[in-house]
Amino acid sequence: MIAGAAVAVPASPTPASAADTPVTVQVSSGTLDISVPAGPVNLGTVGVSGSPQSVSSQLGNVTVTDGRGGTAGWTATASAVDFTGPQSISVSAAGSSSYITPAASVSGTANVTSSDLTPLYPPGPVQVATGVNGINSATWNPTIHLTIPANAPAGTQLDDHPLRLLRPRTSLPQKRKPQSPVPRFFSLAVLLATALAVATSTASATSLVSDPVQRPNPPDAVGIRLVDVPADLIKDPRARQYIVDSLKPGVTVKRRIEVSNKSADALHVAVYPGAADIRRGSFVGAAGNTGNELTTWIKPGQLVLDIPAHSRARDTVAIAIPKDAAPGERYGVVWAQVSGRDLGSGITLVSRTGIRLYLSVGGNNPPRARFTVDDMTAGRDARGRAVVHAKVHNTGGRALDLTGALKMSQVSGSISAGPYPIDSGKSLAPGQSTSVNVIVTDQVTDGPWDVSLTLKSGLLEVTHEARITFPKGPGMASAVLSHPDRQSPLNWRIISASMALVLMLIATLAIIRPYRRSARGDDS
Incomplete structure (x- = not known):
């Protein structure tokens, strides 16, 4: 980054002609x-x-x-x-x-x-x-x-x-x-x-290395993105980044992907499916060509793509669900991989990037995504920063990729703080629990504070509240139970009251309109 300072200079006549020379730095x-x-x-x-x-x-x-x-x-x-x-x-x-x-x-x-x-x-x-x-x-x-x-x-x-x-x-x-x-x-x-977090349009690279040596290509030389999104998931941000679908047994679908070569050299890119799992709050792609049941259902149209420098190539991934496939959700990755030369001593450099697959097999009623925030714990780390840990439990039938932020308001006073983002990359399979962590980057008092944590996964959004007090020094306070936000869109009491009010207005209009028509007839 180049920093500049404003300097006053004497005014000078405008030259008769001028030209600019663009200067860039990379x-x-x-x-x-x-x-x-x-x-x-x-x-x-x-x-x-x-x-x-x-x-x-x-x-x-x-x-x-x-x-x-x-x-x-x-x-x-x-x-x-x-x-x-x-x-x-x-x-x-x-x-x-x-x-x-x-x-x-x-x-x-x-x-x-x-x-x-x-x-x-x-x-x-x-x-x-x-x-x-x-x-x-x-x-x-x-x-x-x-x-x-x-x-x-x-x-x-x-x-x-x-x-x-x-x-x-x-x-x-x-x-x-x-x-x-x-x-x-x-x-x-x-x-x-x-x-395996994916940016807005391109999945980030997953580079496997085993020795501190230079790669033959930059770590971001290969990119991959999803081209097709199912029509019924067009508003789901996860479906724009990953292959997320719920299919019946016997169905075959196709998804187009685009692999990009960001390097100055032509690349020989292998495209293949790999196994994945969700463990300890992380989506983890298996090493090498490790497969699972899902990978046997996936077939890329082209197993190898020869991509010129600074170019793109598209491929089609077919997913065929067997007729006897058991219900349940399965995970995998579609990899685009570039292998480097053998450096000796049995070490080969591999650079790969992938698109996650979340595939649920079921009937006419696909499982829904649900989760709860069980409790929140306030603490301070070794540097004295305030931190909040929230225990999240996946109570639904689909995997979650959590994003969100925390807001705080002081109980006695008008001070508010935030929003502070949660730590990224948290994934949960059905039935799993994990701790979502928030670092409060501002210096705040011990409290007490009323905190509001909003978490999202795809189109699902849930807000929970709690009252917490931070310890005076490094350590953790006792966990406190959280409860749904009273203004949460999932508050059914408010929804029911609103519907009742609408019905009352409709009934009132139905009574008034005949009366007004009758009144006009008498006047005439």
Whole structure:
């Protein structure tokens, strides 16, 4: 940004002729990278035992460096593969393993929320950055827990191998001593992805990286957007960004998409469907070409698009619902992917961007979207900023993508504050609950305050109120129950009273009009 100051200069005669020379400056974006420990990480040594045993160790510092200089968030996703040896040790069974994620040390402007992953497979988010503004980074040191099954034979171990983007390579040593101690080495794949939040017309890129190296293309080189919107969902903002539909078994629909090449080079773009899930308040696309039931119903018209520099190409995605498809909502992503060259050590750079799919299969009465705000909690973070946490519960039959804002008014006085936006990227599947967080960016007193939280998902809008008091220092106050706004459009008492008033007016007019006609007849 160039700042200028006004300077007074003496007036001078206007020249006989003048011409302007346009001058532009371009600020190019950086990259989104991750660095992980080189390993191997030794989880310890245990002896042969007839009972299950637990081992754990810190993995080492993991650092995400976001040099893009924009406002798009990012998600760090972790996963692992089973140990192999005389007896395989699963990392996908319940209670078999966990990735304990501490709070990250953050620099720059970003709200980074940590979450544990238990078990270590399937992949799941461990750090989610929202409220990003400019260059930022986050560092954390996770702890890995692993349960060794009872009677695991001696010699079970895992050689160290270079980190793979999607799946680490594992192998066994050629020689093993039967009664030797059991060293355990753990190879962890950490996948870094920008959030699947979509801008007004173009889905943001989801870039997977596994090493802090430069990409062959800028992170936003490929864009994708939805061209077609169902007529009955034309007013739904979610349907303009994502493929959102409710279909009957046996129906086939087609949606057109547009893939754009924003780079200065021609790109070879692969188009394919991938699995997705909603976990811990986030919509998470599965790693690689992982599929699910929904992906077997999806077929792109062209699996590969060769797009010249600074050009666009369109494709058609067909979704065919089997006649015997069970009712329920399913999630997926239509990906546009560019693969870079192999940099050696088994690392391949992949950049992809996607459009979310929310597909509900049912009959003539599709499920409705509903949610409640159960309670609100006031607090202050380590920096002393006022924060409000609201617990939201999806009580309907469709997934939610929440947006909204909080307004505040002081109970004693005429001071009001806000609106303050909620943290972005919150998604909820039916039956799930999550905490929606609001950071009050102004300095406010402890209160008490009357707060009004308005949340939206598509065409659904709900407002809840509560009276809260912020603590004097860092920490959380007790949760307070919230209630629907008295002026909420869903207040049926007001709706009923209004309808009754309208009916009374209609009845009054029906009585007056014959009387007035009769009166005119008598006068004449």
